[in-house]
Amino acid sequence: MSKSIFQKPFTQQEPIPDSAIERVVEILKTGRLHRYNTRGSQDSEASLLEREYADYQGAKYCLACTSGGYALQIALRSIGMQHGEKVLANAYTLAPVPGAIHAAGGVPVFVEIDQDWHVDIGDLEKKAEKSGAKYMMLSHMRGHISDMDAIVSVCEKYGIVIVEDCAHTMGAHWKGTRSGNFGKVACFSAQTYKHVNSGEGGLLTTDDEEVAARAIVHSGSYMLYQRHGTPPSEEVFRRIRLDTPNMSGRMDNVRAALIRPQLSGLEENIRRWNTRYRVLEQGLSKSSNLRLPERVQHEAFVGSSIQFQVNGCDPSRIPDLVKRCAERGVEIKWFGGAEPTGFTSRYDSWAYLGEQPVLNATIDVLLKTCDLRIPLTFDEEDCAQIAEIICEEAATI
Numbered sequence: 001m002s003k004s005i006f007q008k009p010f011t012q013q014e015p016i017p018d019s020a021i022e023r024v025v026e027i028l029k030t031g032r033l034h035r036y037n038t039r040g041s042q043d044s045e046a047s048l049l050e051r052e053y054a055d056y057q058g059a060k061y062c063l064a065c066t067s068g069g070y071a072l073q074i075a076l077r078s079i080g081m082q083h084g085e086k087v088l089a090n091a092y093t094l095a096p097v098p099g100a101i102h103a104a105g106g107v108p109v110f111v112e113i114d115q116d117w118h119v120d121i122g123d124l125e126k127k128a129e130k131s132g133a134k135y136m137m138l139s140h141m142r143g144h145i146s147d148m149d150a151i152v153s154v155c156e157k158y159g160i161v162i163v164e165d166c167a168h169t170m171g172a173h174w175k176g177t178r179s180g181n182f183g184k185v186a187c188f189s190a191q192t193y194k195h196v197n198s199g200e201g202g203l204l205t206t207d208d209e210e211v212a213a214r215a216i217v218h219s220g221s222y223m224l225y226q227r228h229g230t231p232p233s234e235e236v237f238r239r240i241r242l243d244t245p246n247m248s249g250r251m252d253n254v255r256a257a258l259i260r261p262q263l264s265g266l267e268e269n270i271r272r273w274n275t276r277y278r279v280l281e282q283g284l285s286k287s288s289n290l291r292l293p294e295r296v297q298h299e300a301f302v303g304s305s306i307q308f309q310v311n312g313c314d315p316s317r318i319p320d321l322v323k324r325c326a327e328r329g330v331e332i333k334w335f336g337g338a339e340p341t342g343f344t345s346r347y348d349s350w351a352y353l354g355e356q357p358v359l360n361a362t363i364d365v366l367l368k369t370c371d372l373r374i375p376l377t378f379d380e381e382d383c384a385q386i387a388e389i390i391c392e393e394a395a396t397i
Ligand SMILES: *Cc1c(COP(=O)(O)O)cnc(C)c1O
Pocket: 067, 068, 069, 070, 093, 094, 096, 097, 139, 140, 141, 142, 165, 167, 168, 188, 189, 190, 191, 200, 201, 202
């Protein structure tokens, strides 16, 4: 019997909603693309997005900016991180995270992860104590939310301010609290492969008025900072505006118009992602050569991608599995490659950071970790077929 081949592309997004396209065309016809190019006291599209996202997130303040990575960078600056200061960061993350720490002048101190890709709390506490770091950049990588009670408690004990990287947890919860509402600041991405799609885009949320004011001025507001969706009071800006550099990274009205209608469809899309995730999870769990960590009940995650570990062979044979699946149309990313390809996630591939202490537990789990995107253009049958192909190939590794 010939082997089945999966036909759909793993990078195909759904179309942008018609209402967003219509609004974008209206804006294009006015020529008023820049967020401060408004008439009179009219709200710009970017301001409207800020108000709506703050509301969705349940945060006091929201800033729309150019990218998730940019939001992370100005988040660190806005909480007062100074050049050369240390920033704790879980070692399982994506290249823009160490890049943002580096760009803001920080020095990452990587923390080990456990077999379920969560922050190793013991290692966090050890490094918090030893490094004296005052900041933590917590990346909810691939939507896996660590034990937030434990992280918050360690950080409180050592006076560490948390920035949450929610690029993969927009819309997710942990024990009923929205991901992003545990730390001082949260950063989200609207880049094509995340949960809303404006090509590029970032959102930063906080309840802290001074952090919000600094982030707005950093983002390139000139002295037009009051023309934002959720600005703190004038008095707050007066305190910080002259010693906060402009690092232009504003969001334009076209991108904001692309995102706004997608927010109202987000809950439904989360449901659709999770349905697909469960089909893949169930299918892949049939193979005794694969391990799928059980998702904890109180983690209301968004299944926009799925990770599994290949346990049935030496990791050096995983590239062969990846190759065989690719020949059958299934695009798997392996996080264990020593040579960075595609998007990189192994801390030791970021050589510009200099020599890093070896993180044995993290390397061990990444060596076995495979990753699959779940675009919403796949239906449940597609997901079942993908799981079947992977299981068939994993049976003979
Ligand atoms: C995509 C991503 C980011 C950054 O988002 P951009 O908008 O692409 O800059 C940050 N962290 C993680 C984990 C990501 O996957």
